[in-house]
Amino acid sequence: MDYAYLFKFLLIGDSRVGKSSLLSHFIDGKIVPLPPTVGVEFASRCVVVDETVIKLQVWDTAGQERFRSVTRSYFRGAAGALVVYDTSRRDAFENVPGWLQEVETTASHGMAIALIANKCDLPERAVSAGEGAAFAKQHGLPFFEASAKTGQGVNEAFTSVARDVCCRVRHGTVDLRDGTCGIISKVRKAPIVLKRKKNPCGPARCCV
Ligand code: GDP
Secondary structure (H helix, E strand, C coil): CCCCEEEEEEEEECCCCCHHHHHHHHHHCCCCCCCCCCCEEEEEEEEEECCEEEEEEEEEECCCHHHHHHHHHHHCCCCEEEEEEECCCHHHHHCHHHHHHHHHHHCCCCCEEEEEEECCCCCCCCCCHHHHHHHHHHCCCCEEECCCCCCCCHHHHHHHHHHHHHHHHHCCCEECCCCCCCEEECCCCEEEEECCCCCCCCCCCCCC
16 A cells, blocks of 8 residues: 555553554454564554554554663654553553653654553453543643454554644644654655654644
8 A cells, every 4th residue: 555654653561562463453454463572573554644644553562670771762754653461461551651761762853652551452451441541640641541362452543643643744843854764755755853742733633
């Protein structure tokens, strides 16, 4: 499929929270049983945002501490990130601030980020939807309860971050002229630089 933009996206969070499964569901519409991710893998899929076709190149990063140095080098140049925790694991939720800080210090300035509460199909809960939503609100992030098992919220989460990046492009909070990529405009055939500037639309809302 021909596309107008290519956005590099990241899946970030502790090991076993379901990052690879979310990616599988987003790409193939189902969970494919996979061994734990070692280092980084990626896959691509097109989405349509406001009649614009965008190719999302989604990088699935390993959450293990020992792979963090590998993971960090892949943060650079990304246009969007989904920070994931597991609703049945308190530790994974408590590690979210660390992941956000890591993204903030390592990744592109002006990156669009959403918080994903995965495994919401599980009956046992360590983190309520309300607590996740309150944390996201406090940090100005869009929030999605999702399940890579049932598919709930998966497409919505990826598309919302893509819409947020589009919004930043429209409002000039990304620079179309020079620098590192993360967003590639096929029309301009040029990489786009993200600048540190507040998104005027606010989290998860687009300008249109
Ligand atoms: P990663 O290490 O973050 O990439 O996590 P994985 O995608 O490998 O998932 C870890 C485990 O959680 C696997 O056994 C998955 O089948 C399971 N899992 C992932 N997402 C979900 C979900 O939404 N619901 C349930 N019930 N299990 C899930």
